[in-house]
Amino acid sequence: MKELVIAQQVSIKELSGKVIAIDAMNALYQFLATIRQPDGTSLMDRTGRVTSHLSGLFYRTINFLEEGIKPVYVFDGKPPALKMKTVDERRKLREEAKEKWEEALARGEIEEARKFAQAASFITDEMISESKELLEALGVPYVQAPSEGEAQAAYMVKKGDAWCTASQDYDSLLFGAPRLIRNLAISGRRKLPGKKEYVKVEPELISLEDVLRIHGITREQLVAIGILLGTDYNEGVKGVGVKTALKLIKEHGSLKEIIKVKGYVFEASVEEVEKIFLEPEVTDNYTLSWRPPKREKIFKILCDEHDFSQERVSKALDRVEATRKETKQTSIERFF
Template structure:
């Protein structure tokens, strides 16, 4: 979910090829939820194998990672660890939303409204520990590096980006900017066409690049003030202040200089301790002992996971493996070209 900063920030639209040669840390949990939400049957049912096991996440990891490699992008998946205690309310709220969406999905199916059913099915997506482990196994077999964060994956990915180990963080959420990632790439793994609900109209979905330092300069604020704006709007750690939108939040922080003064002078109440929330963004729990190393593809293991264990089409997987091999070459070549340019 994260903090909604879209109307505050400027961004530029890119093609995948414009990111060629870049190492990008992908917010793994955010991305797996995308796969579970989007990769579905027309009635909203997830892709499944013959034993009823959901496979949408594996399809996304395999084919969309290949798309990135073919574009010359080198992905690194970063997985969440244990969430901070302050996030427990958000986790519970999301669980309730998914449960309600599942109920609405079933009702829409009974009425035969497939478009409505698909909408609610997407909102009901549940990511299990088993799915996460399956995804890691598949990434290992594909030779794609992944990092296990001690806590928030976006915080770890942002730390890696600011240190220069990766170029940017890829996520649909804006939180990585609060965690100090210099660059955020949205829509990286869902590029293509998206149907507008209830209309027979499709729009093109392309990657969007948000540059933190440039936005801070244009807005005339510091990163700490951006965090404070996020707190007013609502983060994963607190509810937003009722009646305060993004423009009002920016105006208040600019005028008063700090959230503390805004709270005091406007007589506002924040649902969690402000300083504690700020420290979760300013000094998150991260690790330095991670490895980013691309390995050769283990073709037999990929086939075993997808075909033998989950009934994927052998022919399609073999074609995907051929694309993966060519994609690895493209990513390696583009990285080499980037090195000589820099």
């Protein structure tokens, strides 16, 4: 998929005032995988509960708000039945990674250990519910998708309720999101000499329309390419890569025709997989509003329950408070 898309750099400033539908599971997973000690141990509170996801979610969301970005987090619901196999495989890989992590630790190979620890990351139901609690306290909306979060996020962008989706996966393009942002983070932020301006590593923006135009294909054909390469819901055709898939779809027009001519056999029902992408299960049952952070609630969750430093949390909240006053003064955008 990566070889098919064209990405353009986008500055955080261009995203100011925009609603971004964030793939919550993708974000939490990234936090759990990366926010670790050198040997791979997660951040934990005094009772041993993992807190890496809360740290990442808190500081990143604060940064978005400070930049005038309006985040809405979209959580996964029930995965489609066809995803079972993928889910099982991932669980197995995680379990193997956990063993390799312990072995590497025993050998004293710190860097190796960290790699395996990252691959062993998993999200629990408790992490999801406390992440939702934190978002509620931050005054940031979240949406519970009926099924795939990426599908819901894509739908929200198509509808115009959000400007783009944010995820590391390309799936939301297959789900029809007009715009996708990858690498949406503020890492590498540096203060600029003059004022409180910042220079940042810029995220990349992918336009679905551009991708389709460049290759001269439709979204249905893009989905067909995805299915030929393999998705979470089906295994791809062995020996067919991006180049071949693109050539085939341009030659034959549709996946149905390719299958007929080439005699490809899929384990899963191709129609079912197509339906997941083209007629995804989504909901209109949500309202988006951004409210001022509830300091007391945030302190309770982060400091009282999870041992975050009161000073650090306080400083972060003060920063948002300051920018909130600014935006009200300049009345660029009604925010809270």
